Amino acid sequence: MNTTDLIDAPDEQDCPEGNYPPDSPCFGKAAGRPRAADKAARRAALLHTAGQLFLEKGYSKVSLEMIAREAHVAVRTIYVKFGGKAGLLNAVIADGRARFFGGMENMETDPRPMEEILSDFSLRFLELISLPAFCSLHRMVVAEAKSTPELAETFFEAGPQRTRAELSRFFARPDIRAQLRPDLRPEVLPVFLINCILGDQITRLLFPITAPPTMDELRARAAEGLDLFLRGVKR
Secondary structure (H helix, E strand, C coil): CCHHHHHHCHHHCCCCCCCCCCCCCCCCCCCCCCCHHHHHHHHHHHHHHHHHHHHHHCHHHCCHHHHHHHHCCCHHHHHHHHCCHHHHHHHHHHHHHHHHHCCCCCCCCCCCCHHHHHHHHHHHHHHHHCCHHHHHHHHHHHHHCCCCHHHHHHHHHHCHHHHHHHHHHHHCCHHHHCCECCCCCCCHHHHHHHHHHHCCHHHHCCCCCCCCCCHHHHHHHHHHHHHHHHHHHEC
16 A cells, blocks of 8 residues: 555545534535545645644644644544654645745756846745744744754755755756856855845844835845855856
8 A cells, every 4th residue: 555545545534524614624525535626725724724833832832633633634644644743844834935936937947047047036035034924933943943853854854955955956057057166166056045145134033023025125135145146156
């Protein structure tokens, strides 16, 4: 039996017998093997519920039982689909990240000039890290990293590490590499780009945010950071 069979097995239903409120993804659903659209909606609802609980209560204070109760799913379902709480958090972060970069061309094959591709990435990246939810997530990770190492590891793997890997593949393209200084170590490029774009944004997260930046402000920051990066790395 493969993983897909296990997830879809009749005894692993996302909506066990019970009465559900109208806003639940299980409301009005009959027991049985769910359709693909229903499964996608239930997965999205589960991730939304888990994300809200993590941000409201803190990662270490949220149990799978709590998430399962709020999302109206079986605890075993979470284990089967995500492997546990860390896997669930990974999915929450990965899905949130995908919503921002999903509409972007694959950087490994995008035929546009390097400057245009990186400009698109830079603005999307700044939009993502400026979200109130991201700010709350980052603060949670900093606060609980020492006591809950799996939280910091999961956050890094699902977010920063994935972004660096995608940028590394982009900078490894022969046509892109030919435009960059040959003396630069490949592993330096993704980190340098992200740091140029970030500026002091991470430091700002330590303090109360009075108002989120406007799109014009984000565009200006992205352009300035990218200009600094390109001046340092282009041949």
